[in-house]
Amino acid sequence: MAMVRCTMAQALVRYLCNQFTIVNGQRVPLFPGVFAIFGHGNVTCLAEALEAVQDKLPTWRGQNEQSMALAAIGFAKAVRRRQIMVATSSIGPGALNMVTAAGVAHTNRLPVLLLAGDTFVNRRPDPVMQQVEHFGNPTITVNDAFKAVTRYWDRIVHPEQVISSLPQAVAAMLDPADCGPAFIALPQDVQEMAWDYPEAFFAETVHNIPRPRPDRGRLDEAASLLKNAQRPLIISGGGVRYSGAEDALAAFAAKHGVPLCETIAGKGSVSHDHPVHVGPIGIVGSTSANAMAAEADVILAVGTRLMDFTTGSWSSFRQDAKFITVNTARWDATKHRALAVVGDALETVKELDQNLDGWTADTAWTEQGKIEFAKWNVALDGFQKPTNDPIPTYAQVIGVVNAKAGEYDLLITAAGGLPGEVMKNWRVKAPNTFDCEFGFSCMGYEIPAGWGAAMADPTRTPIVMIGDGTYMMMNSDIYSSVLSGHKIILIVCDNGGYAVINRLQNAKGGASFNNLLKDCRVKEPFAVDFNKHAEAMGALTRRVESLADLGQAVEWAKTTDRTTVITIVSDAFTWTPGDAWWDVGVPQVSVRAEVSNAAQQQQEGRTRQRVGV
DSSP: OOEEEEHHHHHHHHHHTEEEETTTTTEEEEEOOOEEEOOOOTTHHHHHHHHHHTTTTTTOSSSSHHHHHHHHHHHHHHHTTTSSEEEEESHHHHHHHHHHHHHHHTTOOOOOOOEEEOSSSOOOOOTTTOOOOOTTTTTTTTTGGGGGOEEEEEOSSSSGGGHHHHHHHHHHHHTTTTTSSSSEEEEEEHHHEEEEEEEGGGEEEEOOOOOOOOHHHHHHHHHHHHHHHHSSEEEEHHHHHHHOHHHHHHHHHHHHOOOOEEEETTTTOOOOTTEEEEEEOTTTSEEEHHHHHHOOEEEEEOOOOHHHHHHTTTSOOOOOOEEEEEEHHHHHOTTTEEEEEESSSHHHHHHHHHHHTTTTOOOOHHHHHHHHHHHHHHHHHEEEEEOOOOOOHHHHHHHHHHHSSOTTOOOEEEEETTHHHHHHOOOSSSSSSSEEEOOOTTOOOHHHHHHHHHHTTTSSSSEEEEHHHHHHHHHTTHHHHHHOOOEEEEEEEEEEEOOOHHHHHHTTOOOOOOOGGSSSOSOOOOOOOOOHHHHHHHHHEEEEOOOHHHHHHHHHTTOOOOOOOEEEHHHHEEOOOOOOOOOOOSSSSSSSSHHHHHHHHHHHHHHSSSSOO
């Protein structure tokens, strides 16, 4: 057997370089790049290995370990899980900075390979810098924190172990049912060790993402339920997009006349004007989709984990409504007494279509969906119509940006008031042009994700929309995108703090406290000049005062040669209606009458929740 002698770090990198996949009929690297911040735990060995292959496996330097891992996740979403970026850090705080990003990837079922330095296996120099010691268990390091937020976790304590570990990590990240982040800890002394590796370990390998087909019996049961339904409804989730099932599901819904609504992760699986589309569903959804959900008797949920923002904390549906859940993950499919059809979305929809050949939903129900959606579109026109008010609303700002966006421009947001507002007000012009990270709703995801998405597809410039709170939390990848030449257009809506949480606080009877800057313990409210700040990081900027100026600024931003930031003051108190009920904790006892009233209303809302798991 031919052998290759190299260090463990060199072997790891060489393996990554020889993994490929097929995208749009073309063989491409499975691992197209690495985001890295080097420290003593990874600079001497792993960096040495990466430097030698930088033309084959490019390394991009981030400004924060969390944000560079978020950029890797934004890349994964943009390519619909078909390629995997790597993020590496040293041991200690650098590694722990990536834990939040791992949570984002884990919650959203997205692949990213995280490599962190670790302490010495031989323990000779213990305790080393940045080592957290556990007196009763010396095997624990900060890297054990990743166990709660990864699909695959390993620590390499012998150089030979990468031979078995790396294929398992890749398999986990490519498995549609188990997809998520993989983490491998790399102790410093093991990184340096040389070993004779089988040459076959480094053979070029082409990976194809599997498409598990559904059980025929479950498929027959699903078809029977739909054929007997009076008011069927489709919920399209993020899994539809990752499966590449958008066209198939859109055709299925139109052929059988079944109204189709979308989850937050699923928005963009069809265009806004698809003939049976009834809008986004749930707490940040449309009145049209929520009205249809309230009457539906059979719900076909495809590629969704049915989180509370989709189900209105399970209050949006009839108690006797029946669910059919199509999902590659058994866990996601087996919820709320649903008929679990475990299988790939594309294959399942195609086979279910054959089982339902000749069947269509009641035309009156299909027409009801069109009527509800038409009313919703009229309402959107009203919400977005410019007024003489000095401060524009989110709906008006989004309406202008949406109108100026190209057919294939990608919209990215994640946290604060914008997710609900773009879910309702952004009219998708083409499938797969919308990314709202709301599984983890991670403040700070947006700008790094824009950087990653720009890397993933150089033919389009991501449009990133954030609030002032998110900007203050994580903005350094404006600088990253300028340095690397991956342009994004950033729209900053400044409403003076955490306005949407202030809204929730007030809605449940609480006094405004510690959310809007004016309600915080500060010497005096101070307005940050986001334009000057972004300019200092190399971006082009423009501050606008009106909706007309905003439209012109977006047009200008599309012509610039680098990341461009546009800021506008926006209303902190006006929100687009259409929300479903949401279950949150409200104090059962309070000195505030408003809180007591809200608690009573919350208890009343819970009487509408479906009883189930």
